[in-house]
Amino acid sequence: MATALALGLGLGATTMASATSTPTPVPGASTEAAHAPKAKAGNGKAEQLAAALAAKLGVDKAKMSEAMKTFRDASKADRTAKEAALAKSLASSLGIDETKVSAAIAELRSANKKTKHLTALKTRLDKAVASGTLTQAEADAVTKAIEKGVIGGGAKK
Structure with a gap:
């Protein structure tokens, strides 16, 4: 079962990865469009892409943003x-209950998301240590606090 589930998740993850990737802004787009202010936290790349595409295609940025949201x-x-x-x-x-399979898929997806989040966090913390913004001890404390669920929604035990 684990092999079949992993295979199925691998196929699903491939589909998901292609459906959720955000293309890089088009080179040569106007400087203003490429550096558009972020509308919402976490959505800056999509807004920048929308602004760049709108400028490149000569359409209204709001209309482009709405079309991209519809696609997402x-x-x-x-x-x-x-x-x-x-x-x-x-x-x-x-021959397994569908609810059980769905729960297993969701659990694996959640664990994968947490791993990706921690990896990205570690990269940001390493950069902060390298630049002198944080000490290694401070970065380690942040990582531990997240892993223990004290901050950032990590595992709570």
């Missing part, structure tokens, strides 16, 4: 449907 929303719904279909297929093929 549809991709997310499609990804959810594919994951549900994977769980249903695995459950049927393996």
Whole structure:
């Protein structure tokens, strides 16, 4: 079962990765469009891309942002449907309750997301240590606090 689940997740993750990747802004786009202010935290790259594409294509930035949001929303719904279909297929093929398979997929996806988050955090903390913004002890304390769930929604025991 673990092999089939891992294989299924691998196929689903490949689909998800291509559906959620954000292209790099087009080279040669106007400086103003390429350095557009962030609308929301965590959405800066999408807003910058929208501004650059809008400038390059001669369309309104708000209209471009809305079109890109529509695409992202549809991709997310499609990804959810594919994951549900994977769980249903695995459950049927393996004779396991679909709810159990769905829960296992969600659990693995969550663990993968946390690992990626910690890896990105470690990279940022390493840069802060290298630049002298933090000491290694401070960076280690932040990492430990997140891993123990004291801050940032890490594992709580």
